[in-house]
Every structure is written in structure tokens, then in C-alpha cells.
Amino acid sequence: MTADGKYLLEIKDLSVTYRAVHSPVKAVDGVSLQLRKGESLGIIGESGCGKSTLALGIMGLIKQGSIEGEIYYKDQKLTGLPEKKLKKYRWKDIALVFQNSLEVLNPVLNIKEQIGEPLKTHYNLSPPEIDQKVVKLLEMVGLNPKWRHYYPHQLSGGMRQRVLLAMALSCDPELLIVDEPTTSLDPLSKNEIVRLLQKLQKKLGFALVLISHDLGVIKKLTSRVMAMYCGQVIEAGITSEVLKNPMHCYTRGLLNSSPNLFKYKDLWGIDGEPSSGNSVKGCAFYPRCCQGEESCSQTRPLLKYVALERMVACHKGGIETFLRAEGIRKTYKLKNMEIEAVKDVSLEIRSGEVVALVGESGSGKSTLAHILAGVLPAEAGRVFYRNKKVEGRWATKMIGGMQIIFQDPFSATSHRMKVLDVVKEPLDIIKRGSKQEREEEAVKALQTVQLPVSPEFLDRYCHGLSGGQRQRLAIARALVTKPKLLIADEVTSMLDPSTQANLLRELKGLQNRHGFALLYITHDLHLARKVADKVYVMYKGEIVENGVSFEIFESPKHIYTKQLLKDVLSVSRDAPGS
Amino acid sequence: MNKKRVTRLAEYFFTVWVIVTLNFLLPRAMPGDPFLYLSSDVGEEVIFSEEQRQYYLAYYGLDRPVGGQYLSYMSELLRGNLGHSLYYNEPVSHIILRRLAWTFFLVIAAVILSTFIGTVLGSISAWYREKWLDKFLFFNLIIMSEIPAFLLGLVLLFSFAAGLGLFPLSGAMTHFAGYENWWEKVLDILHHAFLPVIALTIARTGGMYLLSRNSVITVLEKDYLRTARAKGLSEKRVIFRHVLRNAMLPIVTRVFLSLGSLVGGAILVENVFAYPGLGHLMREAVMVRDYPLIQGIFLVVTICVLLANFIADFIYGKLDPRVNDYSETYGG
Numbered sequence A: 001m002t003a004d005g006k007y008l009l010e011i012k013d014l015s016v017t018y019r020a021v022h023s024p025v026k027a028v029d030g031v032s033l034q035l036r037k038g039e040s041l042g043i044i045g046e047s048g049c050g051k052s053t054l055a056l057g058i059m060g061l062i063k064q065g066s067i068e069g070e071i072y073y074k075d076q077k078l079t080g081l082p083e084k085k086l087k088k089y090r091w092k093d094i095a096l097v098f099q100n101s102l103e104v105l106n107p108v109l110n111i112k113e114q115i116g117e118p119l120k121t122h123y124n125l126s127p128p129e130i131d132q133k134v135v136k137l138l139e140m141v142g143l144n145p146k147w148r149h150y151y152p153h154q155l156s157g158g159m160r161q162r163v164l165l166a167m168a169l170s171c172d173p174e175l176l177i178v179d180e181p182t183t184s185l186d187p188l189s190k191n192e193i194v195r196l197l198q199k200l201q202k203k204l205g206f207a208l209v210l211i212s213h214d215l216g217v218i219k220k221l222t223s224r225v226m227a228m229y230c231g232q233v234i235e236a237g238i239t240s241e242v243l244k245n246p247m248h249c250y251t252r253g254l255l256n257s258s259p260n261l262f263k264y265k266d267l268w269g270i271d272g273e274p275s276s277g278n279s280v281k282g283c284a285f286y287p288r289c290c291q292g293e294e295s296c297s298q299t300r301p302l303l304k305y306v307a308l309e310r311m312v313a314c315h316k317g318g319i320e321t322f323l324r325a326e327g328i329r330k331t332y333k334l335k336n337m338e339i340e341a342v343k344d345v346s347l348e349i350r351s352g353e354v355v356a357l358v359g360e361s362g363s364g365k366s367t368l369a370h371i372l373a374g375v376l377p378a379e380a381g382r383v384f385y386r387n388k389k390v391e392g393r394w395a396t397k398m399i400g401g402m403q404i405i406f407q408d409p410f411s412a413t414s415h416r417m418k419v420l421d422v423v424k425e426p427l428d429i430i431k432r433g434s435k436q437e438r439e440e441e442a443v444k445a446l447q448t449v450q451l452p453v454s455p456e457f458l459d460r461y462c463h464g465l466s467g468g469q470r471q472r473l474a475i476a477r478a479l480v481t482k483p484k485l486l487i488a489d490e491v492t493s494m495l496d497p498s499t500q501a502n503l504l505r506e507l508k509g510l511q512n513r514h515g516f517a518l519l520y521i522t523h524d525l526h527l528a529r530k531v532a533d534k535v536y537v538m539y540k541g542e543i544v545e546n547g548v549s550f551e552i553f554e555s556p557k558h559i560y561t562k563q564l565l566k567d568v569l570s571v572s573r574d575a576p577g578s
Numbered sequence B: 001m002n003k004k005r006v007t008r009l010a011e012y013f014f015t016v017w018v019i020v021t022l023n024f025l026l027p028r029a030m031p032g033d034p035f036l037y038l039s040s041d042v043g044e045e046v047i048f049s050e051e052q053r054q055y056y057l058a059y060y061g062l063d064r065p066v067g068g069q070y071l072s073y074m075s076e077l078l079r080g081n082l083g084h085s086l087y088y089n090e091p092v093s094h095i096i097l098r099r100l101a102w103t104f105f106l107v108i109a110a111v112i113l114s115t116f117i118g119t120v121l122g123s124i125s126a127w128y129r130e131k132w133l134d135k136f137l138f139f140n141l142i143i144m145s146e147i148p149a150f151l152l153g154l155v156l157l158f159s160f161a162a163g164l165g166l167f168p169l170s171g172a173m174t175h176f177a178g179y180e181n182w183w184e185k186v187l188d189i190l191h192h193a194f195l196p197v198i199a200l201t202i203a204r205t206g207g208m209y210l211l212s213r214n215s216v217i218t219v220l221e222k223d224y225l226r227t228a229r230a231k232g233l234s235e236k237r238v239i240f241r242h243v244l245r246n247a248m249l250p251i252v253t254r255v256f257l258s259l260g261s262l263v264g265g266a267i268l269v270e271n272v273f274a275y276p277g278l279g280h281l282m283r284e285a286v287m288v289r290d291y292p293l294i295q296g297i298f299l300v301v302t303i304c305v306l307l308a309n310f311i312a313d314f315i316y317g318k319l320d321p322r323v324n325d326y327s328e329t330y331g332g
Helices: A051-059 A083-089 A111-123 A127-140 A143-149 A155-167 A187-202 A215-221 A239-244 A249-256 A367-374 A417-431 A436-446 A467-479 A498-516 A527-533 A547-553 A561-573 B002-029 B050-059 B068-079 B092-125 B132-146 B150-162 B181-219 B223-230 B235-272 B278-287 B291-319 B319-331
Strands: A009-018 A024-035 A041-045 A065-073 A093-097 A175-179 A207-211 A224-227 A232-238 A303-307 A311-315 A321-333 A340-352 A354-358 A378-386 A402-405 A486-491 A517-523 A532-539 A540-546
Touching: A009 A041, A009 A051, A009 A127, A009 A517, A024 A051, A024 A065, A024 A083, A024 A232, A041 A051, A041 A367, A051 A065, A051 A175, A051 A207, A051 A321, A065 B181, A083 A155, A083 A561, A093 A155, A111 A155, A111 B235, A127 A155, A127 A402, A155 A175, A155 A187, A155 A232, A175 B092, A187 A207, A187 A215, A207 A232, A215 A239, A224 A239, A224 A249, A232 A239, A232 A249, A232 A540, A321 A367, A321 B002, A340 A354, A340 A367, A340 A378, A340 A436, A340 A517, A340 A532, A340 A540, A354 A367, A354 A498, A367 A402, A367 A486, A367 A517, A367 A532, A378 A540, A417 A436, A417 A467, A436 A467, A467 A498, A498 A527, A517 A527, A527 A561, A532 A547, A532 A561, A540 A547, A540 A561, B050 B181, B092 B132, B092 B181, B092 B235, B150 B181, B181 B235, B223 B235, B235 B278, B235 B291, B278 B291
Parallel strands: A041 A207, A041 A224, A093 A175, A175 A207, A354 A517, A354 A532, A402 A486, A486 A517
Antiparallel strands: A009 A024, A009 A065, A224 A232, A232 A311, A303 A311, A321 A340, A321 A378, A532 A540
């Protein structure tokens, strides 16, 4: 029926507006999508982002609202079709597995009647034929056919999910929309349902639209994915790529909130709440975005290609790249030998990312850090900060620029200076504000790193401080210019665990709220596993492996990484806290 | 399951016993005794002398200790003997049976009519919720349901029977009428019953309307209705198999529970139309303190109510598959 290359389902600029008591709520706002026969598409997003409304909209089941835009099924335009004709498509061509709840099945009709009734309506089968088909359907979803004589309330949640699935498949639909198939299920039944859906799609070849906020399920079942926010598609692409490398702050936020992708990492939800559903003028995500600027609130960003098979709706083209280094090389010339400390290193740090640079001592990590910050000149290669080449000190001597914290606090902070002077020194250099303002900023920075702010302490000379205090002082000095990117070279090694934890959480908080990025150079893999989004593994001056932290930590590829992880992480398992 | 049924039955028997006992005690707690009015005709009261009273008290066993009276009352009851009416001088059971049929006739006709009309209007109202038709029905039926049945009866009686002369003023059928065939008899009965039934029906329709409107609206919002629509089922099937099938649950319960209260509610209407039902009889019995008759009527009404409850229980269990399972699981 379909010509080659034609879409099975095509949605053009669909909007759904619910009539509400006070003001209309736009639940779906200008969504377009295409789906070919047999394809699978995942739709992700927080609750209330319009995922389910989109599903109901496709089925033409929006009751208290109006629909704009067009929906095509094969060549038939479904929008605007009278109810009577639309009924012919429902279930027979497009079926929906509703979100599981006790109320989704009619409580007073038995399972057989509920699975079988569309067969009567659409194919006019006789009762024995229906019974036969129901038995077959139940067997197909792995449920004992005897259950067809029972009522919904007598079934467990997992069984009900299977019944819903069998019911949706009763008329062999070409398009199956599945709404949150695994919420409210225990892990075991969840896995079973996922496997079942995988198997059935392979066997029956229906196209699948899967709505879920469970990214693990999306990852397993779909080839393409769309992230929705406030009824708009905010990012779309190939599922594995999007989940590995989200290009929109919102999608990344969703990933950071998902415990099932990488179990060791800290959970961070997205700050703030979605707007109430009324169309805003600018970018809908702007109020919660960590890299939003005033200009974002002016116009609505369009969904545009930013890479192959990847679309993002963002004025900044997705998550900004803060730092990009290409082909960095550095050789130290000693008396009669050359040490290649850094060999052709390239790396990238995006807004709001914690990038861990791990490797053993002497692998060239610190040298690389110094080059990135512009402290040490590179022999070859270039460094860009926010797409501008780093030359001289411009990137480090501005508010909201780049800062580096050196490994050794004793040489990093002058022992002849007073605490307050050390911290406000960067502000003094760039002559920011009045003296009083600078002092206030400095005190704030000191509070952030949990140092005392009594006049007596502020007036103390640095040589009177302990190592840990000097370290924190150095961090406070870096934070006082509110950097967007912080290069932190083993900064927490001198801190006690509690201060370390507090500081890291503080930095993580900055990261999630303001898009602060951190290059975290460490040999502490436990910490790296906890905080890092991306990991670069350095060995003998080379980056031997890099990638998303869960990939590196769960399935390292390079032999050195494997060895490193095995040594560090398995030793600690025997002797915790070592 | 079986154990549950047994307990349930035991509960019913216990209730019957409590009521029978109360039934025995209540008339005896009333001031005065039956012989105050035994042979009083309208207008003139013949008061018995003390000797005569004592004689009759002894004759009917009313001078015995209460405990003894109770025992003999219970044993007679078990044999189906409701006693002998002091006023009508006839077995109580005969009188009640004769009158019960008329009350049942009124009540059942009114229940069927009001349920049907109420449910149909309620469903229409729910379907066109917030549209003008719904608002119109809602407003009018609320007003109607607030008028007491006897007042409505009086108005109907004055206007249609007394004023226009369309219907008879009283009774259940024309006295001493020689009917040519059964059809004429039926017509005559219907003619007499028309106004009382209408009065009762109108008084009850509002309640049924509100209940079914509410019930249908609730069902219309349910997820399973969206499921039914998604399946592309025909409108007819959605309405009857999914909406009404669920919406009727509270309606059925209400119908059966109201049967009992209707027997009581019919008292006033029967008196307005001088309709020879149980309600009318009860008034007469109370006026003359005919203990056995009052007890008999109370007993029959009670049993009617309990029976209606029992049937409601049973039917609800058949209609809603959840009931039995849940009460089993949660021990309720």
C-alpha cells in the first residue's frame, strides 16, 4: 500500500491545546515527526511534557481540547476526519498500549471480552473465532490463556501490562504506541516486558512509538529518540548517540537524573519546574537552562540539525563547548634526554560538564592542565576557550572565564600575604568594583570552601595556615572570579573527606545551576566515578581512551584503562576506605 | 466463600430477631391500651369500665408478665401466626396480605417508572454535560425532587381528581363494580392507581436522576472509557457495554435499598388518596392501638426492607466481580 520511502506516520506541526478553566494549556506545541514502517521511536521527557498527549493526539482521542497541525497515516490525513471514519483506523491500524493502571481496563468485563471486542467490531468474527484468537494473543504475550476468564482486579500489575499489550495487538496494528510500559513494575517484570516488546516487534514488524521516562527502556527498544519539553521537541537523534552525548542541556539533565544508566554516578535532577503550559515567547527551557542568556528569552529556538542525524532546538546550537584543545604537544628537554610529557592531545569540555582526567603520576596530566590554562606554552596545537583562541591571559583574567587551581597550594599561595588579600587578588588585578565589594566577594568565596571568615582569620598570614586550609584558600581564590571553567589539578587530595565531599557537591551544584564546567585532574578513580560526566585516560603523555564516564567505567576498551580500573577499584573492594 | 455466606446469613437472622423483639416491645411502651378505643365509633367514644378492661386484658393474655407474652409471641410467630387483630377481629396475616399487594403495586410501579425516567434523563444529562439540555434538566429535576410526595399528591388530587374529575378521588378500584371482562378491571385499577403512582414517581425521579447523572459522569471520565474509544468500538457498544454497565452499579443498589423506604414513604401518599395499602392500614392500626396489627405491619415492612437489602447484596455481587473478591481478601 505504501510507496517506498513514504512514511507510515507523519506528523506536521501538531499542537494540542487543552481547554482549562482559567487559561488554555498547550500540551503539545508544534511537534513534527516521521516514522517509517517497522521503525522505532522513543519519546522521553519529564512528566507533563506532553508525551502522553501526543500519543492520544495521534489516536484522535483528545476530548477537552483542540488540535492544530496535520497527522498523516500512510496517505490518509487523520486530522479533521470525522469520528466515524477515524474509528476504522483505531486499533486496526494504530493501537495504543495505555499506561498501566487498574482503571485502564473495564472493571466489570472479563479479560476475554476486553481483548476480543475490537475483533468483533473490526473483523466481525464469531464468538468461537474470537475465543481462539484471544487464546493465541495471550500465549503470545506469555500469559496463561486461562486468565481470559478473569477480571482486571484479579491480575497483578505485570499481568495487566501483558493484557494491555495483547489487547493492543489483537488487530495486528501496523503502528503500536506504547505509553510507559514499565512504570509501576518491579525490575524483574520490567525486564520481561522489555524483552517481550523486543521479541514481538521483531516478529510482527510493527512500527513502535515508545513513550517513557525510563531511559534504560528507551535505550533497549528504540533506534531513534525525541526529547520533549513543554510540548516541544527539544532534541532528536539516534537513540544510542543521544544517550551517550546529549546536545541539549535538558536531555543531559534527564540523563543525569537517571540512576539506571550509570549506577555509581551521583543523581542530579533538573532545577526548577516546567512552565505551566502556556506558550512562552522565548525558549521554553530558558528559565531552567544552565547556559541561558537574556537573548534566549526573546525568540523560540527552532529544531535544527547540529550534526548528522541530530537536531536540537537551542539558540546556542546545544550545549556550548567551553574549551577545545587540538594537537597539544609538549616536550621537556633535560640535559641529555627529551621527555615527551604531552603527545598530540585533543580534548573538549562542554558547558556544565565535569571532565575527569585520570592517569598515574607522571603521565603528563599537570603539564596538560598548565597548557590548557595558558600558563605554559605548548609546542604545538591550539586551545580555544568559547571558540576564541587562548593567547596571553585574556581567558583567565575575566569574570566568568577560566581558572586553574594548582596542585601544590604552598607554592600557589604566597605565604607572605594575608588571607583576604590572597582571595581578592584576582579581583584587584582586574580592578573590579569598589574595595568593599571585592572584599565581600572574597568572603563569599571563603564561605563556599568552608573557611572561617572572622576578621582575625582574614587578617592572618598564609604561612600560619595548614595544608588543607591553604588548599581551600587556593580554591576560594579561583572561585572568586566566578569562572565558567575550572581546571582543578588534584585539588581535593589534601582535604579531609568531609570537606572534600562538601566542596565537590558545591561544585556539582554550580555545574547544574550555572553550567559551570570542571576539568578534574585526579588519580582518585572513586571520586572520578562519582562526579565525572566524561573521562579522559592519560598514559605516558597520550590520551589512550576517552568517552562518557559510564562507558569508560563499565566497559573500558584500552588495556591500560582496564588495568587501572581493575587495580584501583577491585583493591578497594577488599579493603574499603583504603 | 461459603463461610462468608453463612456469616452473612447469620447477620440477617440476628437483625430479624432484634427487630422482632423491638416490634414486640414498642407498642407496649405506648401510653394507653387497645381497649380504650375498642368499640368506639366515629364521633363518640365508648370507654370501657375498669372491669371490662380487666376482662379483655385477661382474655387476650395482656395481663400476663411481659416475658411470657414475649415467649408466646415468638412461638406463634414461628408458626406464621401474626396474631388476631383486635379491631378488625380477623387474623392479622389475612389483613396484611390483602393490603400488601396494593402497596407493592404502587411502590413497584413507582420504582420502575422513576428509575427508568431518572436513568434515561440522567444519562442524557451526563452525555450533554454543561450544555443547555443538561442545565435545563438539572434545574427542573432538582426542584421536582424537593417537593414532598404527599404535597404533590394533594395537588394532584385537587387538580386532576377533584377539579377536573379525570381520576377517582379515592380507593384502589370502583366499589361494587361488575366488570364485563378482566381488561376492564385492569383499566379500572390503573385508573385508580394513576395519581398515587405519579406522585410517588415524581418524588423519586429527581433522586434517581441525580444519582445516574453523577454515576455516568464519573464513568465517562474513567480511563477505561478512553480505552474503549481507542479500540474503535461503535458508539452503541461504548454506551451500553462500557458506560451503562458500570454506571448502573450504584443505581441498582439504590433501587433495592429504596424499595424498603418507599413502603414507608407510601404511607402518606396512600392516606392522601385513601388508597387501601399497608400505609393506610398502618394509620388505622395506630389510631386504635391494635397491637397485633401494628406489630404485624412493622414486621412485614421490616422483612421487606431486609429482603430488599439481601437482593441488593446478591445482585450487586453478580454485577460487580470485584465485590466478592475484595471482601474475601480484606476480610470485609
